[in-house]
Amino acid sequence: MIGKLVEAEFLKIKRKGFWFLTFLGPFGVIALQMVNYGVRKEYLLRQSDDDWGYFLLNVSSFTPLALVLGIVILTSFMTSIENETNAWKQLVALPVSKWSVYLSKFTVLAGLLLLSTVLLTIFTILYGTVLNLGHDIPYLEIIKYSFYPYLAALPVLALQLWIATVSHNQSIPITAGVLGVIFTYSAHILPDWMIWKWPSLMNDWNEPVINVFLGIGVGCLLYIIGMFDFIRRDVK
Amino acid sequence: MLSVLQSEWYKLRKSKITFILFVGPFVGLLIGLLFNLTIEGEINQWYILVLSMNLTYALLFLPLITGVLASTICRYEHQAGGWKQLLAMPVARGKIFLAKYVLLMLLVFVIQLLYLVSIYGVGMIKGYTDPFPIEIIWRGIIGGWVATFPLVALQLWMSILFKSFAAPLTVNVIFTLPAILAINSERFGPFYPWAQPFSMMYVGGNTDDLFFIPWEQLITVVGGSFVLFFLGGYFYFQRKAV
Amino acid sequence: MDHVVITKGLTKSFRQEKAVDCLDLKIKKGDIYGFLGPNGAGKTTTIRMLLGLMKPTSGTIEIFQKDLRAERISILKRVGSLVENPSYYPHLTAYENLEAVRKILGVSKSRIYEVLKIVRLTDVANKKVKGFSLGMKQRLGIATALLGEPELLILDEPTNGLDPSGIIEIRHLIKRLSTEFGITILISSHLLSEIDQIATTVGIVSKGKLIFQDSIEIMRQFAQKNIILKVNDGEKAWRSLLAKGIKSDYQDRQLLLLEHSNEKVADVVRILVEDGFSIYRVEEEKRSLEDIFLQMTAEEQAI
Structure with missing residues (x-):
């Protein structure tokens, strides 16, 4: 059942710019570094002995922001497909359970963001190589800096999907999203319990993997809460 | 004109607009309270507070929220053929565009005022004893507002163009994010319209002119991009098929 | 079923x-x-x-x-x-x-x-x-x-x-x-x-x-029919019919017959002609379903 729904979702996102956005996110993060290194490469290389590490640090300073922005934009697009002509009533009147409708939306979004994450890994390696940062490419670190933020951002995805599906007024999820972006940007001053801090991988223990586990755990929890709320509500 | 403006405001009142307006000062308050930077010395405490709050508020929040406001102000028209109804009324299209724009700028001004209140609130909570530099902060509040003129014009254009909220936001994000890098660059920063709200609210900046940026920069960058975006949106709206 | x-x-x-x-x-x-x-x-x-x-x-x-x-x-x-x-x-x-x-x-x-x-x-x-x-x-x-x-x-x-x-x-x-x-x-x-x-x-x-x-x-x-008679002096005709034991309504200068069988209508016409009335029109008024519908929903609202 889920497989068929996901297939249908992928058909529905055609021509809506989803694939372009999935590409644009990671590309934008690297493009900012292209500008950064393009303008002041010498200066940046002088900052550290570990050129790859420093480059990765620069890249990863934008990753959480791009990720949260991507989540806000993609979830909003995703629900606007159904909201535009109130296709929710058509979709839910089909012989499918409501939880599988919700899960299929989440799966497609998580899948697109995962693709973005893979692309980010590839782009990081490619541009790092173009910059000639050395032959010892720290593959493991690069993968970590791409995938950890993704997993740590799952609660934000679950929350945004929840808000976006149950709001009739799109300005609510978008405003909440902008607020989340601001939180993500201010991660360094946020307390550890705030979900928007997690994609930055910062915490008091200096142990990024904690944010990953928190992300998966709380992400599941928020997903379940959102799903049950969606099931509970009448379709207008 | 006034009646069109009133009608726009009437429609907007039911759009959870106060929720959006109060997110601004809330962000300011939160950042201000969480930020604990203490610099020893002669610098007025307020300066440091405003500088640290602005870094988030003026750089990211203000440009992004203007986009949300612009989308919200076009929401009724995109629903159920509202454009048809609005444009079939005996009012010039130009007036409708102008009314929407003026109302947006008024709302942004309200957000700026609320932000000023939140700066003061943070200082009070923290028990600042230094004199409140009202004049300098005012210049930043007004300056930041002026700097959003072109941004709001572009976002209004995009919001009329696209039905969904996500599309104008995407455009907004694409232009706003590079501002984070632009403000670090002395060469490009002054020319990047999306970096201007930050520059014009930067209380440590140029103090010879009325605002915190030179007049030439204000007129060419802010003024120039305003004319471009406003006319772009205005003429697009004139020709928009509904 | x-x-x-x-x-x-x-x-x-x-x-x-x-x-x-x-x-x-x-x-x-x-x-x-x-x-x-x-x-x-x-x-x-x-x-x-x-x-x-x-x-x-x-x-x-x-x-x-x-x-x-x-x-x-x-x-x-x-x-x-x-x-x-x-x-x-x-x-x-x-x-x-x-x-x-x-x-x-x-x-x-x-x-x-x-x-x-x-x-x-x-x-x-x-x-x-x-x-x-x-x-x-x-x-x-x-x-x-x-x-x-x-x-x-x-x-x-x-x-x-x-x-x-x-x-x-x-x-x-x-x-x-x-x-x-x-x-x-x-x-x-x-x-x-x-x-x-x-x-x-x-x-x-x-x-x-x-x-x-x-x-x-x-x-x-429910779509009941009414028979309407238009005559030269409605009120007099109504009295005349009543005297013969035939009930009808007198409204807007026309007569409304409450019974609509063919024989009754023929009777009424004969009586009126014999009594010297001029009959202009004998009409059948059919209530449309629309009227019934409106009436039904209006009755509901009145309660």
């Missing part, structure tokens, strides 16, 4: 207000059930509950002799629906819109062409729905509803906003679906004239309550 839909005490409240109040619907297999009522009477809310879009505050729904709450999915497999304005994805073509639903229903791809043919949209199959007229969108909605080869078709105001030719077209389509494919159809409308020509059974709902439910023939019997 074989009932496809049975609701018992179906009620839906929004806060204090009862949008649907203790509704007992009965829809027989093969029926075209006209679900009538003024706008806001609770038709759409009822239909939403029949499709499981809304949960009833109280009451039960049985479709195909199964409880909707317990077996929603297996029931919906046999139901096609079009609720209020048609839902569609404007950025997709007609074909893609159907394909998005087909994937979920799991029917064969050839079914898409079949339903497109039924609603006569084959020519525009590969055009984006964005540019469709309202009638075309409505037909696409019906095509979507037919995709799963439903045994029960629920159409909520399917002719809303259509022009006369569009209305006639949809009406023909609905008749065909009933006769050719034997589909049971529930069609809601606020216009009796629309239902009058196709429905076999009628249910009238007003203010959330079902005030009439029976065959259309029974409803037609």
Whole structure:
């Protein structure tokens, strides 16, 4: 059942710019570094002995922001497909359970963001190589800096999907999203319990993997809460 | 004109607009309270507070929220053929565009005022004893507002163009994010319209002119991009098929 | 008797207000059930509950002799629906819109062409729905509803906003679906004239309550006739008839006969002629179903 729904979702996102956005996110993060290194490469290389590490640090300073922005934009697009002509009533009147409708939306979004994450890994390696940062490419670190933020951002995805599906007024999820972006940007001053801090991988223990586990755990929890709320509500 | 403006405001009142307006000062308050930077010395405490709050508020929040406001102000028209109804009324299209724009700028001004209140609130909570530099902060509040003129014009254009909220936001994000890098660059920063709200609210900046940026920069960058975006949106709206 | 839909005490409240109040619907297999009522009477809310879009505050729904709450999915497999304005994805073509639903229903791809043919949209199959007229969108909605080869078709105001030719077209389509494919159809409308020509059974709902439910023939019997006589001196004629023991009403200078058998009318005419009245007109006034409908719903409102 889920497989068929996901297939249908992928058909529905055609021509809506989803694939372009999935590409644009990671590309934008690297493009900012292209500008950064393009303008002041010498200066940046002088900052550290570990050129790859420093480059990765620069890249990863934008990753959480791009990720949260991507989540806000993609979830909003995703629900606007159904909201535009109130296709929710058509979709839910089909012989499918409501939880599988919700899960299929989440799966497609998580899948697109995962693709973005893979692309980010590839782009990081490619541009790092173009910059000639050395032959010892720290593959493991690069993968970590791409995938950890993704997993740590799952609660934000679950929350945004929840808000976006149950709001009739799109300005609510978008405003909440902008607020989340601001939180993500201010991660360094946020307390550890705030979900928007997690994609930055910062915490008091200096142990990024904690944010990953928190992300998966709380992400599941928020997903379940959102799903049950969606099931509970009448379709207008 | 006034009646069109009133009608726009009437429609907007039911759009959870106060929720959006109060997110601004809330962000300011939160950042201000969480930020604990203490610099020893002669610098007025307020300066440091405003500088640290602005870094988030003026750089990211203000440009992004203007986009949300612009989308919200076009929401009724995109629903159920509202454009048809609005444009079939005996009012010039130009007036409708102008009314929407003026109302947006008024709302942004309200957000700026609320932000000023939140700066003061943070200082009070923290028990600042230094004199409140009202004049300098005012210049930043007004300056930041002026700097959003072109941004709001572009976002209004995009919001009329696209039905969904996500599309104008995407455009907004694409232009706003590079501002984070632009403000670090002395060469490009002054020319990047999306970096201007930050520059014009930067209380440590140029103090010879009325605002915190030179007049030439204000007129060419802010003024120039305003004319471009406003006319772009205005003429697009004139020709928009509904 | 074989009932496809049975609701018992179906009620839906929004806060204090009862949008649907203790509704007992009965829809027989093969029926075209006209679900009538003024706008806001609770038709759409009822239909939403029949499709499981809304949960009833109280009451039960049985479709195909199964409880909707317990077996929603297996029931919906046999139901096609079009609720209020048609839902569609404007950025997709007609074909893609159907394909998005087909994937979920799991029917064969050839079914898409079949339903497109039924609603006569084959020519525009590969055009984006964005540019469709309202009638075309409505037909696409019906095509979507037919995709799963439903045994029960629920159409909520399917002719809303259509022009006369569009209305006639949809009406023909609905008749065909009933006769050719034997589909049971529930069609809601606020216009009796629309239902009058196709429905076999009628249910009238007003203010959330079902005030009439029976065959259309029974409803037609409500359409009483009046015989109106126009004579040169109405009041005198009325007295004259009364003196002969024939009751009638005198209104607006004309006589209304309460009995309409042919013999009685002939009697009355003869008596009046014999008494020297000039008879200008003898008319039969037929109350339209529309009048009955209005009267029924108005009576309900008066209470």
